[in-house]
Amino acid sequence: MLPYLTDLYGNASSLHSFGRDAAAALDEAHYTVGCAIGARASEVIFTGCGTESDNLALRGVMLALRQAGSPRRTMLSAATEHHAIEATAHQLQQLFGFESALLPVDEHGWVDPADVRRILDARPNEIGLVSVMMANNEVGTLQSIEEIGALCRARGVYLHTDAVQCPAYLPIDVNALNIDLMSLSSHKFYGPKGVGVLYLRDGVPYVSTATGGGHERDRRAGTVNVAGAVATATALKLVSKRRETEARRLTALRDRLIAGVLERVPDAMLTGHPTRRLPHHTSFAFKGIDGETLLMALDIEGIAVSTGSACTSGSPEPSPVLLAMGIPAEWALGGLRITLGYGTTQAEIDTVLDTLPACVGRVRASVDFELRTPA
Numbered sequence: 001m002l003p004y005l006t007d008l009y010g011n012a013s014s015l016h017s018f019g020r021d022a023a024a025a026l027d028e029a030h031y032t033v034g035c036a037i038g039a040r041a042s043e044v045i046f047t048g049c050g051t052e053s054d055n056l057a058l059r060g061v062m063l064a065l066r067q068a069g070s071p072r073r074t075m076l077s078a079a080t081e082h083h084a085i086e087a088t089a090h091q092l093q094q095l096f097g098f099e100s101a102l103l104p105v106d107e108h109g110w111v112d113p114a115d116v117r118r119i120l121d122a123r124p125n126e127i128g129l130v131s132v133m134m135a136n137n138e139v140g141t142l143q144s145i146e147e148i149g150a151l152c153r154a155r156g157v158y159l160h161t162d163a164v165q166c167p168a169y170l171p172i173d174v175n176a177l178n179i180d181l182m183s184l185s186s187h188k189f190y191g192p193k194g195v196g197v198l199y200l201r202d203g204v205p206y207v208s209t210a211t212g213g214g215h216e217r218d219r220r221a222g223t224v225n226v227a228g229a230v231a232t233a234t235a236l237k238l239v240s241k242r243r244e245t246e247a248r249r250l251t252a253l254r255d256r257l258i259a260g261v262l263e264r265v266p267d268a269m270l271t272g273h274p275t276r277r278l279p280h281h282t283s284f285a286f287k288g289i290d291g292e293t294l295l296m297a298l299d300i301e302g303i304a305v306s307t308g309s310a311c312t313s314g315s316p317e318p319s320p321v322l323l324a325m326g327i328p329a330e331w332a333l334g335g336l337r338i339t340l341g342y343g344t345t346q347a348e349i350d351t352v353l354d355t356l357p358a359c360v361g362r363v364r365a366s367v368d369f370e371l372r373t374p375a
């Protein structure tokens with residue numbers, strides 16, 4: 001990044017030589033990202049983050065279909081999508097007059113392609129876009145994107161996938177997987193925060209909902225973050241070199257962590273699929289506690305984790321993703337996600353296994369105490 005923040009500071013849209021140098025670097029970044037995902041350089045759009053890529057994809061296709069006079073006015077997404085999809089689908093329905101329908105998931109958060117087929121066939125010429133994430137951020141489950149993509153393509157429906165969680169650990173080929181649009185976020189594969197990628201297959205109907213200048217071939221207005229784009233391309237190249245080794249190493253650590261937690265912590269369940277899950281991802285639900293309190297208890301011990309539940313105005317809410325998977329609320333409140341990365345060692349996994357049971361015990365004891373103490 002550094003040269004593009006200092007000496008090569010040109011704006012890639014400027015016509016002078018400094019701008020042309022920046023434009024050449026940006027062209028190369030498009031090309032490198034394209035090669036990493038099996039796409040053409042012209043099909044790669046740099047955005048401000050994964051969320052923006054999701055927003056542009058969903059609104060871009062649905063509005064373009066309407067503009068072309070298509071009767072396909074419904075978008076279909078999984079019940080466990082990230083907020084960036086869920087909220088955009090909701091807005092398409094509330095403000096733009098489209099319809100939004102949900103695909104069910106099983107107890108592991110997996111979308112059965114048979115359900116995609118059933119819904120598409122029950123509503124021929126109604127659904128324009130399907131959006132199913134490649135891997136779930138909260139429970140790690142991998143979806144059958146290739147199969148879902150084939151079903152969509154055979155029916156003239158476009159497939160978008162939010163693959164934000166994937167590039168560091170899973171190979172992605174947009175052609176082999178039958179993907180029409182895909183969102184990535186640079187910081188999920190060790191690039192900088194605040195840079196995203198939208199893959200847009202040539203020929204897919206799309207209008208830019210980021211309007212203004214003609215940047216990124218009229219598909220996302222706004223001066224491009226050249227340093228961020230160069231770094232994103234470099235990061236993708238670097239992760240692809242380590243992908244296989246790290247995926248294998250982390251899968252072993254992941255399975256050690258899962259087995260250890262289930263063995264040592266009473267009333268704990270694994271959430272998400274036991275095997276079809278991201279190599280670096282573990283997620284659990286602990287009965288009868290709230291995940292955020294446990295997160296804080298672990299933070300004090302120097303262990304950084306996250307939870308799916310959102311605490312609004314002091315009252316914790318169970319994770320909608322876990323609820324959609326049929327997990328009862330008293331478990332879904334206690335959702336916790338522990339993800340691993342390049343820096344994670346076996347010793348760290350063992351530290352978590354030594355620390356977590358006591359933290360869960362303390363949080364449970366404090367909940368019991370609160371219940372026994374009159375307000």
Ligand SMILES: Cc1ncc(COP(=O)(O)O)c(C=O)c1O
Nearest residue numbers: 049050051082084137162164185
């Ligand atoms: C699956 C998924 N989609 C979208 C996003 C949003 O990406 P960004 O933070 O770059 O907007 C995230 C972020 O964690 C994510 O996990």
